[in-house]
Amino acid sequence: xxxGILFLSIAATLINLSVAGVADNRVxxxxxxxxxxxxxxxxxxxxxxxxxxxxxxxxxxxxxxEFSGRTWDSLAELVDTFGARVAGSEQLEKAIDYVVxxxxxxxxxxxxxxxxxxxxxxxxxESAELVKPFRxxxxxxxxxxxVGTPRGGIIAEVLAVESxxxxxxxxxxxxxxxxxxxxxxxxxxxxTVVYRSQAASVASRKGAVAALVRSITPFSIGSPHTGxxxxxxxVKKIPVACITVEDAQMLLRKYRRGESMEIHxxxxxxxxxxxxxxxxxxxxxxxxxxxxxxxxxxxxxxxxDVGVGAMDDGGGALISWxxxxxxxxxxxxPRRTIRAIxxxxxxxxxxxxxxxxxxxxxxxxxxxxxxxxxxxxTFEPKGLDFVGNADAECIFREIVKLMAPLxxxxxxxxxxxxxxxxxxxxxxxxxxxxxxxxxxxxxxxHSAGDTxxxxxxxxxxxCAALWAAAAYVVADLSISMPKDVHP
Amino acid sequence: xxxGILFLSIAATLINLSVAGVADNRVxxxxxxxxxxxxxxxxxxxxxxxxxxxxxxxxxxxxxxEFSGRTWDSLAELVDTFGARVAGSEQLEKAIDYVVxxxxxxxxxxxxxxxxxxxxxxxxxESAELVKPFRxxxxxxxxxxxVGTPRGGIIAEVLAVESxxxxxxxxxxxxxxxxxxxxxxxxxxxxTVVYRSQAASVASRKGAVAALVRSITPFSIGSPHTGxxxxxxxVKKIPVACITVEDAQMLLRKYRRGESMEIHxxxxxxxxxxxxxxxxxxxxxxxxxxxxxxxxxxxxxxxxDVGVGAMDDGGGALISWxxxxxxxxxxxxPRRTIRAIxxxxxxxxxxxxxxxxxxxxxxxxxxxxxxxxxxxxTFEPKGLDFVGNADAECIFREIVKLMAPLxxxxxxxxxxxxxxxxxxxxxxxxxxxxxxxxxxxxxxxHSAGDTxxxxxxxxxxxCAALWAAAAYVVADLSISMPKDVHP
Numbered sequence: 003x004x005x006g007i008l009f010l011s012i013a014a015t016l017i018n019l020s021v022a023g024v025a026d027n028r029v030x031x032x033x034x035x036x037x038x039x040x041x042x043x044x045x046x047x048x049x050x051x052x053x054x055x056x057x058x059x060x061x062x063x064x065x066x067x068e069f070s071g072r073t074w075d076s077l078a079e080l081v082d083t084f085g086a087r088v089a090g091s092e093q094l095e096k097a098i099d100y101v102v103x104x105x106x107x108x109x110x111x112x113x114x115x116x117x118x119x120x121x122x123x124x125x126x127x128e129s130a131e132l133v134k135p136f137r138x139x140x141x142x143x144x145x146x147x148x149v150g151t152p153r154g155g156i157i158a159e160v161l162a163v164e165s166x167x168x169x170x171x172x173x174x175x176x177x178x179x180x181x182x183x184x185x186x187x188x189x190x191x192x193x194t195v196v197y198r199s200q201a202a203s204v205a206s207r208k209g210a211v212a213a214l215v216r217s218i219t220p221f222s223i224g225s226p227h228t229g230x231x232x233x234x235x236x237v238k239k240i241p242v243a244c245i246t247v248e249d250a251q252m253l254l255r256k257y258r259r260g261e262s263m264e265i266h267x268x269x270x271x272x273x274x275x276x277x278x279x280x281x282x283x284x285x286x287x288x289x290x291x292x293x294x295x296x297x298x299x300x301x302x303x304x305x306x307d308v309g310v311g312a313m314d315d316g317g318g319a320l321i322s323w324x325x326x327x328x329x330x331x332x333x334x335x336p337r338r339t340i341r342a343i344x345x346x347x348x349x350x351x352x353x354x355x356x357x358x359x360x361x362x363x364x365x366x367x368x369x370x371x372x373x374x375x376x377x378x379x380t381f382e383p384k385g386l387d388f389v390g391n392a393d394a395e396c397i398f399r400e401i402v403k404l405m406a407p408l409x410x411x412x413x414x415x416x417x418x419x420x421x422x423x424x425x426x427x428x429x430x431x432x433x434x435x436x437x438x439x440x441x442x443x444x445x446x447x448h449s450a451g452d453t454x455x456x457x458x459x460x461x462x463x464x465c466a467a468l469w470a471a472a473a474y475v476v477a478d479l480s481i482s483m484p485k486d487v488h489p
Numbered sequence: 490x491x492x493g494i495l496f497l498s499i500a501a502t503l504i505n506l507s508v509a510g511v512a513d514n515r516v517x518x519x520x521x522x523x524x525x526x527x528x529x530x531x532x533x534x535x536x537x538x539x540x541x542x543x544x545x546x547x548x549x550x551x552x553x554x555e556f557s558g559r560t561w562d563s564l565a566e567l568v569d570t571f572g573a574r575v576a577g578s579e580q581l582e583k584a585i586d587y588v589v590x591x592x593x594x595x596x597x598x599x600x601x602x603x604x605x606x607x608x609x610x611x612x613x614x615e616s617a618e619l620v621k622p623f624r625x626x627x628x629x630x631x632x633x634x635x636v637g638t639p640r641g642g643i644i645a646e647v648l649a650v651e652s653x654x655x656x657x658x659x660x661x662x663x664x665x666x667x668x669x670x671x672x673x674x675x676x677x678x679x680x681t682v683v684y685r686s687q688a689a690s691v692a693s694r695k696g697a698v699a700a701l702v703r704s705i706t707p708f709s710i711g712s713p714h715t716g717x718x719x720x721x722x723x724v725k726k727i728p729v730a731c732i733t734v735e736d737a738q739m740l741l742r743k744y745r746r747g748e749s750m751e752i753h754x755x756x757x758x759x760x761x762x763x764x765x766x767x768x769x770x771x772x773x774x775x776x777x778x779x780x781x782x783x784x785x786x787x788x789x790x791x792x793x794d795v796g797v798g799a800m801d802d803g804g805g806a807l808i809s810w811x812x813x814x815x816x817x818x819x820x821x822x823p824r825r826t827i828r829a830i831x832x833x834x835x836x837x838x839x840x841x842x843x844x845x846x847x848x849x850x851x852x853x854x855x856x857x858x859x860x861x862x863x864x865x866x867t868f869e870p871k872g873l874d875f876v877g878n879a880d881a882e883c884i885f886r887e888i889v890k891l892m893a894p895l896x897x898x899x900x901x902x903x904x905x906x907x908x909x910x911x912x913x914x915x916x917x918x919x920x921x922x923x924x925x926x927x928x929x930x931x932x933x934x935h936s937a938g939d940t941x942x943x944x945x946x947x948x949x950x951x952c953a954a955l956w957a958a959a960a961y962v963v964a965d966l967s968i969s970m971p972k973d974v975h976p
Contacts, residue, residue, distance in 0.1 A: 082743050085625045093623065136580065138572045141937060223712040224796060224937025248940035252797070255941075256569050309711060310739070450628060450711025453735035454742075 040396035049480060050400040056334070057404045057471040064467035065408075065460070069328050073466045074459040076104075077320045081310040081454060088307035089347040090122025090277050097303060101282050101323065101344060108327040110284030110342070118357030120279045120347030123147055125307055126270025130214065130245065132253070133157065134264040142214065142243040143228035143308060143449075144271040145198060146350055149239045151212070155268025156181075158211050162250075162257035166197070166204055178209035181265050183257070185250040188220040191444055195229070202242035203234040212267050213242045216250035219444045224248060227449040228306050230350055241269045279304070281354045282344040286326045288337050288477060295371035296339040297477040299325055299469055302348035302377060302422060309452030313443070317380030317457055317465065318436070319344045325470035336478035338371060345422045348377070349448075355422035366426070372476045372483045373423040373433035379440035380457065380465040385412030386472060387419055390432025393484035398434065401475050408464050408471075412437050430487040434472070436465060490801055490835075490864045490908060490934070527883035536967060537887040543821070544891045544958040551954035552895075552947070556815050560953045561946040563591075564807045568797040568941060575794035576834040577609025577764050584790060588769050588810065588831060595814040597771030597829070605844030607766045607834030610634055612794055613757025617701065617732065619740075620644065621751040629701065629730040630715035630795060630936075631758040632685060633837055636726045638699070642755025643668075645698050649737075649744035653684070653691055665696035668752050670744070672737040675707040678931055682716070689729035690721040699754050700729045703737035706931045711735055714936040715793050717837055728756045766791070768841045769831040773813045775964060777824040782858035784827045784964040786812055786956060789835035789864060789909060796939030800930070804867030804944055804952065805923070806831045812957035823965035825858055832909045835864070842909035853913070859963045859970045860910035860920035866927035867944065867952040872899030873959060874906055877919025880971035885921065888962050895951050895958075899924050917974040921959070923952060 042050075063069055080097065087094035098115060105113045123146050130140040144150075161176065162183040163169045169182070182205040186197045198218050205213040217227035226244050233239050245253075256263060282303060288294060301318025305311020322342045329340070347353030362369055385405060388398045395415060402413045419435030420427060427433040438461075446452045476483060529537075550556055567584065574581035585602060592600045610633050617627040631637075648663065649670040650656045656669070669692040673684045685705050692700040704714035713731050720726050732740075743750060769790060775781060788805025792798020809829045816827070834840030849856055872892060875885045882902060889900045906922030907914060914920040925948075933939045963970060 078742055079746075082739050082746075083622075085623055135570075136572055221710075222938065222942065223708075223710045223932060224940070225710040225712055246937065248796075248938065248942045251942060252569050252940065255565055259566075259569075309735075445710055450733065451709065451735065453711070453739065455709065455735045455738060 040399060042396050042400065046397070046481070047400060050397070050404070050475070053475045054404055056474065058407050060332070060334070060471045060474065061407045061467045063332055064328055064470060065463045070463055071459055073320055073324050073462045074457060076324065077312060077316050077457060077462065078454050080320070081312045081316050085310050086307045087303060087305045087311055089120040089279060089304050089350050089353070090124070090274065091307070094279060094304050094346065098280050098282050098346070101303065105284040105323060109330050110326050111287045113284040115280035115282050116358060116361060117278050118281055118346050118354045119276050120353045121147070121350045122274040122277045123350065124272055124274055126150060126272065127268065128243065128271065129155070129268045130243065131266045132263060133266045135261060140245050140249045140265070141224060141226050142245045143226040144241070144243045144269050145228060145231040147231055147233065147273060148202065148242045148269065148271050150269040150271045151241050151267055155266055156211055157264055157266045160253060160257060160263040160265055162254045164254060169204065174208040177205070180210055181212045181214060181267060182210040183214045183250060183253045185216045185254040191218065194218050198229050198244060199231050202231055202240050203237045206237040206240045210240060212240050214245045214250070215242065216247055217244040219247065219447065221445045222247040225449045225451055227447060228308055229448045241267065241271070243269065279346040281346050281358055284323065284326060284342050286330050286335060286340045288339040289335055290337040291339065294338045295369055295482060296341045297372045297374070297473055298341050298343055298370065298423070299374045299473045300343040300345060300422060301375065302345035302354065304346050304348055305452070306349055306448045308448070309446070309450050311452055312454045313379060313446055313452045313456045314448065315348065315377045317462060318376030321376055321380060321462070321466040321469045324466050325473055328466065329470050329474055334474060336474050338477040340473050340477045348422055352422050352425065355425045359425040367487050370426060370431055373420070373426055373431060374469065374473060375420040375423040375433065376436040376465065376469065377421055378419040378435065379438050379443045380436065380462055382439040382461045383408060383410040383465050383468045384437040384439060385410045385414070387417035387435040387437050388413065388415040389417040389427045391430070391484055391486045394432040397483065401472060404475060405468055405471065408468050410464070410468050429489065430485055432483045432485050436468070438465065527886060529883050529887065533884070533968070534887060537884070537891070537962070540962045541891055543961065545894050547819070547821070547958045547961065548894045548954045550819055551815055551957060552950045557950055558946055560807055560811050560949045561944060563811065564799060564803050564944060564949065565941050567807070568799045568803050572797050573794045574790060574792045574798055576607040576766060576791050576837050576840070577611070577761065578794070581766060581791050581833065585767050585769050585833070588790065592771040592810060596817050597813050598774045600771040602767035602769050603845060603848060604765050605768055605833050605841045606763050607840045608634070608837045609761040609764045610837070611759055611761055613637060613759065614755065615730065615758065616642070616755045617730065618753045619750060620753045622748060627732050627736045627752070628711060628713050629732045630713040631728070631730045631756050632715060632718040634718055634720065634760060635689065635729045635756065635758050637756045637758045638728050638754055642753055643698055644751055644753045647740060647744060647750040647752055649741045651741060656691065661695040664692070667697055668699045668701060668754060669697040670701045670737060670740045672703045672741040678705060681705050685716050685731060686718050689718055689727050690724045693724040693727045697727060699727050701732045701737070702729065703734055704731040706734065706934065708932045709734040712936045712938055714934060715795055716935045728754065728758070730756065766833040768833050768845055771810065771813060771829050773817050773822060773827045775824050775826040776822055778826065781825045782856055782969060784825055784859045784861070784960055785830055785857065785910070786827060786861040786960045787830040787832060787909060788862065789832035789841065791833050791835055792939070793836055793935050795935070796933070796937050798939055799941045800866060800933055800939045800943045801935065802835070802864045804949060805863030808863055808867060808949070808953040808956045811953050812960055815953065816957050816961055821961060823961050825964040827960050827964045835909055839909050839912065842912045846912040854974050857913060857918055860907070860913055860918060861956065861960060862907040862910040862920065863923040863952070863956065864908055865906040865922065866925050866930045867923070867949055869926040869948045870895060870897040870952050870955045871924040871926060872897045872901070874904035874922040874924050875900065875902045876904040876914045878917070878971055878973045881919040884970065888959060891962060892955055892958065895955050897951070897955050916976070917972055919970045919972050923955065925952065
C-alpha cells in the first residue's frame with residue numbers, strides 16, 4: 003500500500019454534483035439519513051435480500067467446499083516462484099506473464115494487459131554502520147527514489163531529533179554536513195509516514211548530507227521497512243533510508259546524552275529511466291453486456307523489493323483474480339461484467355491506476371459501475387469500507403448485511419483503503435475496500451516480513467468469498483450503483 | 490538464555506540425600522504435602538508474614554518512589570554505550586569494567602571480578618542468496634561455533650526437510666554435496682532448539698556441505714536468530730546458520746513442488762582461541778556475616794553479537810545489580826550477605842557459572858544459601874519459579890505470597906529458568922527464577938530485536954522490586970534455606 007490512501011478521506015466530503023447516467027435505474031431517490039438509516043424502496047430491499055442464498059452458496063463453496071485453500075496455494079505459488087515484484091524488475095513482468103497464462107487456464111475472459119509506464123528505481127548495495135563511539139551495523143533500507151552516496155560512502159556526524167518540530171528549531175549551521183536521524187513516535191501510519199516521505203527534503207534544506215528515518219511501523223524485531231519518498235523540487239537530493247525502530251531510538255537516546263556519533267553510510271541506490279509495465283486484466287463477462295457498466299475488483303501485483311509482497315498486495319490481487327475464477331467455476335454469471343484488475347506500479351505512486359484512468363477516460367462514466375480494491379491486508383474479513391454518494395451508500399449497506407455467513411457485516415464510510423481506485427472514488431465513483439482484522443498490517447508492511455507467513459489459509463478463503471459474493475451482488479443488481487461524477 | 494535451561498527440569502526429580510549443614514536452623518522438619526500445602530511451624534510462618542511491611546516499602550520505593558525508572562535508564566545507558574557483548578569481545582570487557590565502576594559508585598561492597606575462560610567465536614562476513622531459480626537474498630545468522638565457508642563461498646543444490654525424522658529416510662547419496670535446509674514446525678523452544686544445536690552434525694553425517702535452519706522462534710518479521718550449536722565429535726564440521734522462518738518455509742514449499750534450487754553461501758565465521766573474561770560481583774554485606782551463607786542474585790552480562798542483549802540478559806543482570814543498590818540506599822541490610830553476580834560467557838555454554846562453581850567448590854555447601862537467576866525476560870513479573878527440597882519449598886511458597894503488592898504471587902516448581910545457577914540447583918541447592926509474562930520472549934531472543942524496545946520501564950521497576958524484596962527476605966530469615974546437596 004502506497005501512502006496515497008490518505009487522499010481517500012477527502013472523498014467523503016465531496017458534494018454530489020449530478021445523477022450518474024446509469025442504464026437501468028429503477029428507483030429515483032432513496033437516501034441515507036443522518037443516523038445511517040436508509041429509506042430504500044421495498045422492492046429494491048427485497049431484491050438485495052433475495053441474494054442471501056447465492057451469497058451463502060458462494061461462501062460455502064469457497065470456505066468449506068472445493069475451492070477451500072486454493073487461494074492460499076495460488077498465492078504461495080506466485081510469490082514463491084517470482085519473489086518480490088518491484089516496478090521495473092524482470093520478476094514483475096514475468097509474474098504478469100504468469101498471471102495472464104493462469105487466468106486463461108482458469109477460464110477468465112478477455113484476459114489481457116494494458117500498458118502503464120512506471121518508475122524504475124534500483125536498490126544497490128546498502129550499508130550503514132555506527133563507527134563512533136563504537137561499531138554497530140545499522141540495518142537499513144533505502145527509500146524508493148532515493149539517490150545513492152558516492153562510492154565508498156560518506157562518514158558524517160549524527161544529529162538526532164524526534165520530530166520535524168524539534169528539527170525546525172535547530173539552526174542550519176548545526177545541521178550542515180551531518181546525517182540527520184528522525185525518530186518520530188508512532189502516531190498511526192497516516193500521521194507518521196510523512197517522516198518517510200519528507201525527511202530527505204526537510205534535512206537537505208538545512209544542509210544535511212543524508213537522512214535516516216525510524217521505520218514506519220509500531221512494532222519491530224530489528225526489521226527495517228522501505229517505502230516511497232519524495233524530493234521537493236527545490237532541494238538537493240540526498241540519500242535517505244529507513245533504519246530500525248530500535249536503532250533510531252538508540253541513536254536518539256545517545257544524542258540526547260550528548261554523545262558524539264558518526265555513521266558510515268553507503269548506498270548504491272539509483273533512479274533509472276521509466277519502463278513500460280502492464281496492468282493485468284481478466285473478466286467474467288456479464289449476461290447483459292450492452293448498455294451496462296462493469297464492476298471492478300482489484301489489487302496490485304507489484305510489490306516492494308523486500309519480502310515477497312504476499313500481504314502487500316499479493317493477497318488483494320489473488321482474491322480479485324480468484325473471485326472470478328470461482329464464480330465462473332460455479333456457473334454464476336451476473337448481469338454486469340466483473341473485471342479483475344491487477345494494478346502495476348502501485349508502490350511508487352499509483353502508476354497503474356493512473357495509466358488506466360487516462361486510457362479509459364473518454365468512456366469512464368459509462369464504463370464503470372463500482373470499484374472494489376483490497377490493499378490493506380487479507381486477514382480475517384470484518385466487512386466493507388464504502389465511499390460514494392448517499393444513495394449508493396444505502397444500497398451498499400444492505401449488501402454488506404448479506405455477509406453474515408462470514409461474520410463480516412461491518413460497514414464503514416468513507417473508505418480508509420483503496421489507493422489505486424482513488425483515481426475514481428475521489429471523483430464521485432462509488433467504491434469499497436476490504437475491512438479486515440489488519441491490526442498488525444504495518445508490522446510487516448514494506449519489510450522482509452511481508453511473506454506467506456502473514457497469510458492465513460482460512461482467512462484468505464473468507465476474504466475471497468466476501469470479494470466474490472459482494473462483487474457478484476453489485477454486478478447482478480437490477481440497478482446500477484448511483485454515482486455523482488465530477489471532473 | 491542458553492539452551493542449557495532444559496537440564497533444570499531434571500532437578501525436580503532429584504532425591505534429597507542429606508540435610509544441609511546450615512548454621513542457624515531453628516526448625517527440624519516441615520514439609521510440603523502432595524497437594525502443595527505445607528506444615529510450617531507457626532513461629533516461622535509468622536516470621537515470614539512479618540516481612541510484609543518491609544516488602545511493601547521496597548516495592549513502593551522502587552515502583553513508585555525515588556528509584557522508579559532508574560533500572561530502565563541504567564540498562565539503556567549500558568546497552569547504548571557498549572552495544573552487544575559477546576564472549577571474547579572488547580565490548581564485553583569494557584562493559585564489565587563499566588559495571589564494576591558503577592557498582593562502586595552505587596556503594597556496593599566487595600565489588601570485584603573473578604576470571605572465567607570463555608570461547609571466542611567471531612562472526613565474519615555472512616551472506617546467503619538463492620541463485621536458482623531466481624535471486625533472493627536470504628538473511629542469515631551463523632550459529633555460535635560454526636566454521637566458515639571457503640573464501641568466495643559455496644554454491645550448492647538445496648535439499649529441504651521439515652524434520653530430522655523426514656531427513657532420516659533420505660539416503661546419503663541424495664544428500665552428498667548439498668545444502669540441507671531444516672524447517673521444523675515450532676513446538677516450543679525446548680523441543681525445537683535441537684534443530685539449531687544438531688542440524689550441522691545431522692546433515693554432515695550424510696555428506697551435506699552446509700546446513701541452514703529455520704530460526705528458533707514462533708514469530709518473525711524477516712528476522713534471523715542466532716544461538717549456540719554443537720558439532721558431534723566424529724563429524725566433519727560444516728557451516729551452519731539460521732535463516733528466517735519465512736525463507737525456510739518458502740524453500741521447503743519450493744522443494745516439495747519439485748523445484749531445483751541453488752544457494753550461494755558465504756560465511757567467514759571462525760572459532761578463535763579461548764579468552765579470559767570475568768564474572769562481575771558486588772555485595773550487600775549481611776549484618777551477621779560469620780557462620781552464615783550468602784544469597785545470590787544473578788543474570789548474565791554477556792549477550793549474543795546481534796541486537797544489544799537488553800532482554801537476554803541485560804534486564805536480568807540489571808535487576809540483580811540494582812536490587813542491591815536500592816536496598817543499600819534504603820538502609821536495608823539483611824542478616825546474610827546478598828551477592829549480585831553478573832555471569833560472563835553464558836550464551837556459549839554457561840562458562841561463567843562453571844568457572845565460579847570450580848573456584849568456590851571447596852566451600853560451596855557452607856558458602857551458598859540460595860540462588861536467584863533472572864534469564865527468561867524482565868517483562869511484567871508474575872511470581873517465582875522454585876527448585877529445591879520440600880522443606881525449602883514450604884518456606885519459599887510463603888515468601889512468594891509476600892509479593893502481593895506486585896500482583897506477583899504465582900509459584901511454580903521446578904524452575905524453568907536459571908541456566909547459570911543450574912550448576913548448583915541440579916545438585917540440590919535451592920534456587921529460583923523470575924516468572925514473568927514472557928510469552929513473546931522468543932520473538933526477540935538472539936536476534937536484532939533484542940533491544941531496549943522490548944523493555945518496559947514500569948515492568949522493569951516491578952521486576953527489580955520483586956528481586957530486591959525476595960532476596961532481602963531470604964537473606965534476612967532467621968533460618969537458612971534447607972538443602973540436600975549431592976555431588
